[in-house]
Amino acid sequence: MENKSHAFAAGAFVLVVAALLTALTVWLTRDTSEQRVFEISSPEGVTGLQPQAGVRFKGVLVGRVTDIALDTVQRGNVLLRIAVNEQAPITQSTFATLGFQGVTGLAFVQLDDKGESPAPLAATGRAPARIPMRPSMVARFTEQGGNLLTQMEQASGRVNTLLDAENQKALMGAIQQMGQAAANVSTLARRADQVLGAQGGADAMNLPRMVAQADATLKSMQATSERLGASADAVRSSASEFQRMSRRMNEPGGTLDKISQSTESLAHTSRQVNAQLLPRLNRATDDTARAVRQVGRAADAVGDNPQSLLWGKGSATPGPGERGFVAPAAAAP
Missing domain, CATH: 1.10.287 (Helix Hairpins)
Structure with a gap:
């Protein structure tokens, strides 16, 4: 009966510690910055774009995609809703394009501004302000x-x-x-x-x-x-x-020039992926495997000796030939 109570206490302690760690992780990773919501109506397909995809302003991560749905105002368009932090300089001349991350095919929203209008983009009613969508390089x-x-x-x-x-x-x-x-x-x-x-x-x-x-x-x-x-x-x-x-x-800016620029951009992206992304993915995979092995060993140890969560691992019983070994008493006939 005492062993069962110890096991129950150890299990309850593990659950409480796991809940506290989860709450601490959520609290440490929470986003406390103020977010501005904008909408993008895209006449093109958004294949590869998922909710929580990144929103980048000239390559700098400034927000996330919060929702993807069909546009009820402009029939046939796709409506994207994005949340952008206050530091992003969104103006009336800001426009959006659809970018792709190297060979993975994952899409993200790329914001850019030519500086034609310095006035900030603000909503005129209850609906969020809309950022115009331009064709991406792949579409062109x-x-x-x-x-x-x-x-x-x-x-x-x-x-x-x-x-x-x-x-x-x-x-x-x-x-x-x-x-x-x-x-x-x-x-x-x-x-x-x-x-x-x-x-x-x-x-x-x-x-x-x-x-x-x-x-x-x-x-x-x-x-x-x-x-x-x-x-x-x-x-x-x-x-x-x-x-x-x-x-x-x-001629400059013609078909051959655009094909050359697109080829150079794809080659540059592939080089960046091979030089930066793949080594990081390999290191992350090794760290994850190491952490899984450590968690497995800890779970095996807790399963073999659940009292160790409360009383510690303790000293091992000396075996034959070691100091302090006591032979067990012979059973009575």
Whole structure:
């Protein structure tokens, strides 16, 4: 009976100590700073964002996400409610974007301010003030990638149209006609020399026929030049479109520049995660495993000897060969 009372007292003592430790932890980790509540209406999806996610102002943690729901005022939007401390300089020009933490995919709310308006953002009624939401870098990259693919597809279609079988046949035909026209001009010049050198001979009677042939040759050359002009206009138009698209892609702030910036940002984030986050996670895992082993040993010790919580561990009973060992009395027959 006495052992059961000791075990009950030890269990009650453990429960009381655990409750006191929990209350002390909550009291020490409580947030005593004043919080301001704002709302963000996002037309984009917030995949990866969870309640209690961080809210950062230019990279500095200033608050938490308190609630995520559908917006009843603007249909189709997602309504985020955030709590921000008083030290965050939220102004009328402050805007929000959705950021992601490296390779983990966890999202957070990123606040930024270009300094366009220094006036503080204040609520006009009972509802909290709303911070505008702008597309994130990932959304802009996705949109620009779609536009880039569309432009490349259009340019490829125009090049294919320019170099199709019919246009190639027309160009080859124009080149052949130019060759024939040059041959006709050469023949006409040779005949003219013969006529001028005949000095009234039999060949002088062929001059009208030569004039007719020259007229036909000039008409053929004119038709060939018109066809070449049309083909050259088509080539110039396609080249101008391709040059305009290339200039738009290569100009500062263009598609290639944005792709390069996004790639550098992702690489920088990956380096930071590999250099900072992973070593801390490994240390935290080792500390947690060590603490679990210590708690397991303490629980085993309390289970074997519950009186140790009240009276201490005490000295061990000396065994055979040790000083103070007393052999147990033999049982009576």
